[in-house]
Structure formats: structure tokens, C-alpha cells
Amino acid sequence: MTMPWFIRRILGIVPTLFLTWSIVFGVLQLIPGDPVMLALGGTPASDEVLDNERRRLGLDQPVYIQYLTFLKKMAVGDLGNGYSSKQPVSEMIAARMRPSLELALGGLLVGIVLGVALGIAAGLRPHGWIDTAMMSSALVGVSLPSFWIGMLLIYVFGLQLEWVPILGDGIDALILPSITIGLFLAGGLARLIRSALIETMTQDYIRTAHSKGLSAVRVVAKHAMRNAIIPPITLLGLQFAVLIGGAVVTERVFARAGLGSMLIDAVLTKDIPLVQGLVVYTTTAYIVINLLLELLYGIVDPRIRSRRA
Amino acid sequence: MTTAAPAAATTILPPRRLIARTLGAPGAVAGSIILAVLVFGAIFAPLLSPFDPNATRVCPRLAAPSFTHFFGCDLFGRDIFSRILYGARLSLAVGLLTVAISLVAGTIFGMVIAFLGGRVDRIGVRLLDVMLGFPAIVLAILIVAVLGVGAFNAALAVGISGIPRIARVIRSATLTLVGREFVESARAVGASQTRILRRHLLPNLLPIVIVLGSLDLGGAILSTATLSFLGLGAQPPTSEWGAMLSAGREFMRYAPWTMIFPGLALFLAVMSVNLVGDRLSHVLDPRASGHG
Numbered sequence: 001m002t003m004p005w006f007i008r009r010i011l012g013i014v015p016t017l018f019l020t021w022s023i024v025f026g027v028l029q030l031i032p033g034d035p036v037m038l039a040l041g042g043t044p045a046s047d048e049v050l051d052n053e054r055r056r057l058g059l060d061q062p063v064y065i066q067y068l069t070f071l072k073k074m075a076v077g078d079l080g081n082g083y084s085s086k087q088p089v090s091e092m093i094a095a096r097m098r099p100s101l102e103l104a105l106g107g108l109l110v111g112i113v114l115g116v117a118l119g120i121a122a123g124l125r126p127h128g129w130i131d132t133a134m135m136s137s138a139l140v141g142v143s144l145p146s147f148w149i150g151m152l153l154i155y156v157f158g159l160q161l162e163w164v165p166i167l168g169d170g171i172d173a174l175i176l177p178s179i180t181i182g183l184f185l186a187g188g189l190a191r192l193i194r195s196a197l198i199e200t201m202t203q204d205y206i207r208t209a210h211s212k213g214l215s216a217v218r219v220v221a222k223h224a225m226r227n228a229i230i231p232p233i234t235l236l237g238l239q240f241a242v243l244i245g246g247a248v249v250t251e252r253v254f255a256r257a258g259l260g261s262m263l264i265d266a267v268l269t270k271d272i273p274l275v276q277g278l279v280v281y282t283t284t285a286y287i288v289i290n291l292l293l294e295l296l297y298g299i300v301d302p303r304i305r306s307r308r309a
Numbered sequence: 310m311t312t313a314a315p316a317a318a319t320t321i322l323p324p325r326r327l328i329a330r331t332l333g334a335p336g337a338v339a340g341s342i343i344l345a346v347l348v349f350g351a352i353f354a355p356l357l358s359p360f361d362p363n364a365t366r367v368c369p370r371l372a373a374p375s376f377t378h379f380f381g382c383d384l385f386g387r388d389i390f391s392r393i394l395y396g397a398r399l400s401l402a403v404g405l406l407t408v409a410i411s412l413v414a415g416t417i418f419g420m421v422i423a424f425l426g427g428r429v430d431r432i433g434v435r436l437l438d439v440m441l442g443f444p445a446i447v448l449a450i451l452i453v454a455v456l457g458v459g460a461f462n463a464a465l466a467v468g469i470s471g472i473p474r475i476a477r478v479i480r481s482a483t484l485t486l487v488g489r490e491f492v493e494s495a496r497a498v499g500a501s502q503t504r505i506l507r508r509h510l511l512p513n514l515l516p517i518v519i520v521l522g523s524l525d526l527g528g529a530i531l532s533t534a535t536l537s538f539l540g541l542g543a544q545p546p547t548s549e550w551g552a553m554l555s556a557g558r559e560f561m562r563y564a565p566w567t568m569i570f571p572g573l574a575l576f577l578a579v580m581s582v583n584l585v586g587d588r589l590s591h592v593l594d595p596r597a598s599g600h601g
Contacts, residue, residue: 143527143531143583145535245447248539282444
């Protein structure tokens with residue numbers, strides 16, 4: 001086959017999407033109880049009303065027809081209507097996307113600044129004090145409940161010191177939630193940058209760059225970082241992909257009306273189309289961003305392109 | 310993603326030496342002490358807790374910590390210290406249940422697809438890859454949507470969402486074993502497939518299963534507490550750390566102790582389990598621990 005590599009990659013995600021959507025559909029079929037009763041939110045109704053509603057939702061069809069209709073609708077972005085709001089799920093998601101996106105970007109920013117700074121500091125002096133402190137605090141980091149950290153930040157900086165507002169839509173209300181997310185991103189990122197840097201710094205071309213008389217900053221910034229950048233970018237890309245689906249916990253702690261808190265509410269109110277739509281959106285975004293990352297590597301690094309061919 | 314299978318034969322130590330080696334690092338000693346205190350508190354909660362964890366108005370609402378109420382009181386005048394002790398019971402039990410679900414199902418799945426190979430393996434791997442594409446918390450929430458909220462269902466949800474990760478590692482480990490002589494000779498003497506799986510493969514996989522379990526327990530406790538915090542796990546009035554934190558969120562301006570102590574308990578529990586698990590995995594399998 002002589003298809004260009006990127007078209008092959010793009011077509012490659014079709015089965016993955018298809019399988020993912022099928023799993024979501026299959027899992028939600030297992031919900032006990034009559035979906036029509038859930039759709040009506042427990043209001044008493046006559047058999048006739050129930051039958052009408054069943055027909056309207058397509059629930060009178062056999063499961064395989066429902067499944068095919070579901071796949072067809074997902075493929076064109078029709079996520080159905082929510083039970084409680086009766087609004088199209090895609091519009092509901094679009095309306096709540098901004099708070100989640102802002103938080104994702106804010107968290108990413110904090111994570112990158114902190115992670116890159118710590119990673120470089122630790123990687124340039126392995127076993128120095130920054131490195132030792134960072135590596136030994138890694139286990140503490142993964143053990144910290146993010147919702148607890150968020151609450152402690154609110155208590156100290158919001159309530160006691162009153163440096164930042166803890167509620168609202170403004171950019172300043174984004175500071176604490178971004179730090180909450182960023183702290184957890186920074187840990188993984190710093191470790192990746194550290195190990196990549198330690199490896200690259202021993203390469204011959206770095207020694208050559210040094211011996212050419214280049215400044216240390218230039219060697220690190222231009223020669224070492226460039227080659228150490230792919231694993232950290234992968235990590236960030238995947239984290240971002242998760243975050244645009246809504247930072248479920250952080251949104252809850254800071255009472256932000258994003259996609260994450262919408263998912264929790266949808267589960268609690270048993271709004272099945274909304275749960276389904278949100279999970280389809282989240283997983284699809286994840287798969288697509290994954291694809292974009294791979295295409296990006298193919299462009300940046302020709303070796304990857306030929307390996308995939 | 311290939312995880313090296315452990316050199317099983319060299320990693321099985323007598324229990325006493327295993328404990329001695331595990332305690333050979335300061336972090337593991339600290340972790341073991343904290344964990345021992347928590348387990349002790351959990352087991353003897355009925356004897357140790359000064360008050361009934363669910364009795365309301367044993368003290369003034371949101372009262373500050375004092376000598377009678379070490380960690381203060383919550384909105385309903387319940388003793389937070391007693392509730393945290395009982396919470397330790399639930400968290401540890403739920404954590405163990407969760408890990409058991411992931412390990413048993415993940416090990417069976419991974420072992421069987423690797424052993425059968427061919428098309429079964431290809432489909433199995435494909436399925437695992439797709440499952441791993443779900444963010445873990447989203448998968449757990451999706452399962453809660455089906456099962457309904459509650460402490461047990463949350464444990465089930467976290468347990469199920471942990472299966473793909475375990476299955477992936479066990480599959481790779483099994484693949485390195487199926488070609489070895491002892492499996493070939495078992496086949497040659499006519500051992501049934503179930504017998505080969507149970508008597509020849511499983512014992513060799515056990516060290517790696519234990520490693521995975523010890524590395525997963527902390528995360529399992531944290532995830533189930535997270536679900537409770539979100540309102541999807543244990544429901545009030547159950548003494549559960551995540552649920553207590555969720556309730557404490559509302560009153561932290563006036564009564565920060567309602568969220569500081571349950572969070573601290575959760576953090577210490579997860580960290581102590583992680584410290585011990587990390588060390589245990591080093592001792593049991595120096596090569597695999599790098600992947601943890």
C-alpha cells in the first residue's frame with residue numbers, strides 16, 4: 001500500500017473509536033430498571049404515555065437496532081437529549097466546556113512551569129539536593145489526595161490569608177484550582193525531564209557542544225532539551241486529553257461548573273444520555289489528541305515516520 | 310509496553326527473611342509503623358473509640374479539638390476521632406477488596422489470553438488497549454452509573470477499572486513463561502490446559518501478582534475515597550474518610566478540623582501502604598519495581 005503514513009494513522013483510529021463507543025453503549029445497557037421510567041424522572045404516567053415515550057426514545061426497537069442507531073448518531077456527533085433538561089447533550093457539553101478548558105490550560109501552565117524548572121534543576125545535578133528532595137517526595141506526592149490539597153489551599157490562601165478569591169469566574173479564581181492540578185502534573189513531568197536530561201547530557205554531541213565553547217544555558221536549551229522533549233510532551237498531551245473531559249475532583253472541590261461536575265450530577269440523577277454523551281466525548285477527545293500527538297511526532301522526527309510505515 | 314517477568318525462582322524468600330529485607334529501608338520502617346497503628350486502630354475501633362461514631366450530639370456542633378474530643382466534632386455533634394477510627398476499618402477493607410477484584414480478574418484474563426494465544430490474544434489485547442484508553446476515574450464513574458452509589462459498589466467499580474492494567478502486565482509475564490521447558494514438558498506428558506494454567510503458570514506468576522497488588526493498594530484506597538468524596542461511594546452517615554472530607558468542605562471556614570483530620574488519615578494510610586508496597590516490590594522483584 002502506498003497510502004501516505006498520516007492517512008493510515010488517521011484511519012487507524014476508526015476501529016478504536018468504534019470499540020470504545022461500543023463499550024460505553026454495552027456498559028450502559030446493564031443499568032437496571034426501565035430507561036423510560038428514568039427518562040420521566042419518576043413522575044407517574046399512564047401506560048400510553050410510557051409507550052409513547054418508549055417509541056420516541058427508540059427503546060421499542062430490538063437492542064441491535066438501538067446499537068446501530070447509537071453508532072450512527074455518535075459518528076455524526078448527535079449525542080441525543082438529556083433526560084432532565086430535554087436539551088441536546090452536545091449543546092449541554094458545549095455550554096460547560098469553557099470552565100473545564102480554562103482549568104485544563106491553567107493546570108497545564110502551572111504544571112509545565114514547575115515541572116520543567118524542577119526537572120532541569122534535578123537532571124543537571126543528579127543526586128544533588130534538589131534531585132534528592134524531589135525523588136524522595138515522589139511517593140508522598142502520589143499519596144496526597146488532590147481534593148484534600150485543594151481544600152487546604154482554599155483554607156490557607158483563600159480563607160486565612162485572603163490572597164485569592166475561592167469562587168467566581170474571573171482569572172484569579174482560577175489560580176488555586178490550577179495549582180491543585182499543576183502540582184500533580186509537575187511531579188510526573190519533572191521526573192521524566194530529569195531522566196531524559198540525564199541520558200542526553202552524556203551523549204557525544206553534548207560534549208561537542210560544550211567543547212565548542214557554547215554557554216551552559218545554550219547547550220541545555222538548544223541541544224539537550226530538544227532531544228529530551230518527546231516523552232514530556234507525550235505525558236502533557238495525554239494529561240491535557242484527560243483534563244478537557246473535566247477535572248472531576250478539582251471541579252467539585254472548587255465548585256466549578258465544568259464537564260467533570262456535570263458528569264457527577266448526571267450519574268447521581270441517572271441521566272443516562274448525558275452520562276453516555278460525556279463519556280463518549282471524553283474518550284473520543286482522548287483518542288483524537290493521542291492521534292494528533294503521533295502525527296506531530298511524525299512531522300518533528302522523520303525516524304518515527306519511517307518506523308510506522 | 311513490555312514489562313519484564315520476574316525471575317520467579319529467585320524471588321521466593323521465607324517469610325521471616327522477607328520481612329527482615331522489607332524493613333531494611335527507613336521509609337519502609339516508617340510506613341510499617343504508621344500502617345501498624347492504622348490496622349490496630351481499625352481492628353480495635355470498638356474498644357478504642359471514646360464515642361459511638363454515629364451518635365449525634367455527643368459534643369457541641371463543630372466544637373474545636375479538645376482533650377475529650379481529640380479531633381473535634383462535626384456538624385451533627387459527632388466525635389471526629391471515633392469516626393476516623395471506624396473510617397480506617399472501612400478504608401482498609403474496601404482497599405483490600407478492590408485490589409483483590411483487580412488482581413483475581415486481571416490475572417485470570419491476562420494469563421488465559423497469553424496462554425491461548427493467536428486470535429484470542431489479539432482480541433484480548435485490543436480490548437485491553439481500548440479499556441486503558443478510558444481515564445481511570447471516568448471508567449470507575451461509568452461503572453458506578455450502572456451499579457448505583459454505595460461503598461461496596463464503589464469498591465467494585467474501582468476494582469473493575471483496575472483489571473486492564475493488571476491483565477496487561479500479567480499477559481506479558483505469561484508470554485515469557487509459555488515457551489519455557491517446564492510448560493512444554495507439562496504439555497508433553499498430557500497435562501490439561503487448566504492444569505498447566507493452575508499448577509505451572511500461576512505459581513510462577515505469584516511474585517509479580519503480589520508486587521502489583523502491593524503497588525496498587527494505596528491507589529485503590531485513594532480512588533474509593535475519591536468516589537465517596539464525589540458522593541458516588543459510601544453514603545452518610547457512614548464513617549468514611551472521603552465522605553467526611555466532602556462534608557467538611559462546607560464548614561472549613563468555621564471548623565477546619567472537619568476536613569484536616571480525615572484528609573490527614575487518608576494521606577497517612579495511602580502513604581504508609583505505598584512506602585511498604587514500594588519496598589516490598591524492590592525486595593520481591595528488583596527488576597519489575599522500576600515499572601511501578
